[in-house]
Amino acid sequence: xxxxxxxxxxxxxxxxxxxxxxxxxxxxxxxxxxxxxxxxxxxxxxxxxxxxxxxxxxxxxxxxxxxxxxxxxxxxxxxxxxxxxxxxxxxxxxxxxxxxxxxxxxxxxxxxxxxxxxxxxxxxxxxxxxxxx
Numbered sequence: 286x287x288x289x290x291x292x293x294x295x296x297x298x299x300x301x302x303x304x305x306x307x308x309x310x311x312x313x314x315x316x317x318x319x320x321x322x323x324x325x326x327x328x329x330x331x332x333x334x335x336x337x338x339x340x341x342x343x344x345x346x347x348x349x350x351x352x353x354x355x356x357x358x359x360x361x362x363x364x365x366x367x368x369x370x371x372x373x374x375x376x377x378x379x380x381x382x383x384x385x386x387x388x389x390x391x392x393x394x395x396x397x398x399x400x401x402x403x404x405x406x407x408x409x410x411x412x413x414x415x416x417x418x
Contacts, residue, residue: 290356297361305366319379319391324371325399331367332403335359336410341417372399 305327312323338344342354372395379392 293353293357294361294364297357298365299361301362301365301367303365304362305368319382320395321371321375324368324375328367328369328372328399328403329406331363332407333410335363335367336407337414338410340411340414372396 308327309323312326338354338359344355344359376392376396379395380389382388382391
């Protein structure tokens, strides 16, 4: 581990977290059906971009730490931008909630939907990168 890598990840992570916060502020209206759309948006955007950049720059899943692109962009910015932990907390809150569109069914749809769509948009990003050459 090199100090410059640590700094790149920290700077990228801070930038990604700030971008996630901004998206959250822009999408703060009460969610239809109790779905926090800002979390969905950042996770799907992040999955697409990670899929695209990983193929475009020939980055394997086990080799994603080290260079500027890998450390600052993939691990830092996109790691700070996407939010698995918030998705999990949202799901737990939905599962325990009652009333307008909330509950176990909504929670299951939320987490399964994000997971399936996340894989699909990561694949779409990778496919577009392959097509771009």
